[in-house]
Amino acid sequence: MSSVSSPGGVLLLGATGRTGSRVLTQLLERGVPVCTIVRSAERLPAGVAQDPRLTVVEAEVAAMPVVDLQSHIAGRDALISCLGHTVSLRGVFGPPRDLVGDAVRRVCRAIESLRPATPTRLILMSSVSVNRPARADTRRGVGERSFLWVLRAVVPPARDNQRAADVLALEVGTDAAFVEWVVVRPDTLVDGEVSAYATHEGIVASLFRPATTRMANVAHFMAELVTDAAMWRRWRGKMPVVVDDVTDRPGRGSASAGRSG
Numbered sequence: 001m002s003s004v005s006s007p008g009g010v011l012l013l014g015a016t017g018r019t020g021s022r023v024l025t026q027l028l029e030r031g032v033p034v035c036t037i038v039r040s041a042e043r044l045p046a047g048v049a050q051d052p053r054l055t056v057v058e059a060e061v062a063a064m065p066v067v068d069l070q071s072h073i074a075g076r077d078a079l080i081s082c083l084g085h086t087v088s089l090r091g092v093f094g095p096p097r098d099l100v101g102d103a104v105r106r107v108c109r110a111i112e113s114l115r116p117a118t119p120t121r122l123i124l125m126s127s128v129s130v131n132r133p134a135r136a137d138t139r140r141g142v143g144e145r146s147f148l149w150v151l152r153a154v155v156p157p158a159r160d161n162q163r164a165a166d167v168l169a170l171e172v173g174t175d176a177a178f179v180e181w182v183v184v185r186p187d188t189l190v191d192g193e194v195s196a197y198a199t200h201e202g203i204v205a206s207l208f209r210p211a212t213t214r215m216a217n218v219a220h221f222m223a224e225l226v227t228d229a230a231m232w233r234r235w236r237g238k239m240p241v242v243v244d245d246v247t248d249r250p251g252r253g254s255a256s257a258g259r260s261g
């Protein structure tokens with residue numbers, strides 16, 4: 001499973017969220033040191049606070065001075081953003097409307113100004129509602145694209161998610177000297193333990209007949225990207241879609257977790 005260690009560890013944003021908390025737990029279970037910037041340490045998952053590999057910084061990442069951000073990024077092997085807008089009227093329509101995109105842009109600038117000797121890996125939690133550039137998601141027809149266009153016009157988090165991915169795909173690109181990235185696109189998030197799942201280059205299900213993705217599987221895939229060099233080489237500069245393997249039945253276990261489709 002883990003072919004490389006991560007001595008510099010990971011800076012994790014969104015560790016108090018539904019998916020981010022699972023990412024945090026799985027990274028610590030693998031022995032990866034984690035630094036996390038959270039608004040409130042009280043919302044971290046139970047039991048992690050005593051872990052000596054965990055460093056918690058209580059701060060608003062959007063308001064953090066760039067020198068502070070740089071100090072938390074310096075020497076890290078990887079950064080993960082599981083940020084997302086709170087599901088409430090204020091969270092969806094109030095500020096900051098560009099929470100994720102702004103964080104990604106600030107983090108990229110901080111990495112670039114640090115000029116690390118080897119590229120820092122950045123993993124962005126995104127969504128199947130996010131398009132790859134140049135209409136590469138050929139499975140997505142005119143109807144779905146029109147629906148998403150309207151969605152982004154009226155629902156700020158949908159626009160934010162697309163912009164955050166565009167920062168990496170269109171502004172940073174795939175041959176940047178200091179940043180490498182993977183944009184992880186799960187389908188409808190559901191609870192459950194790690195199970196068999198598949199990773200695909202492009203969209204596999206219609207927005208109107210969505211697949212499911214266990215948050216534990218998203219976390220597992222992200223942890224694999226951090227700890228498995230071959231996995232990183234396979235997906236860097238790409239926007240993999242992660243979906244549960246529905247052929248996985250109770251009792252089959254999760255031996256096939258992470259199958260590439």
Ligand SMILES: NC(=O)c1ccc[n+]([C@@H]2O[C@H](COP(=O)([O-])OP(=O)(O)OC[C@H]3O[C@@H](n4cnc5c(N)ncnc54)[C@H](OP(=O)(O)O)[C@@H]3O)[C@@H](O)[C@H]2O)c1
Binds near residue numbers: 015020039100
């Ligand atoms: N729902 C789905 O089915 C689905 C499917 C695919 C992708 N996604 C995307 O996946 C991402 C993560 O989803 P999730 O459900 O795991 O997220 P979540 O549980 O809503 O967690 C969001 C995280 O972002 C933080 N956050 C929110 N507003 C913030 C702010 N203003 N400043 C700093 N931190 C802030 C939260 O911190 P606090 O604890 O302090 O609030 C929390 O750690 C989102 O971008 C979402 O759009 C969702």
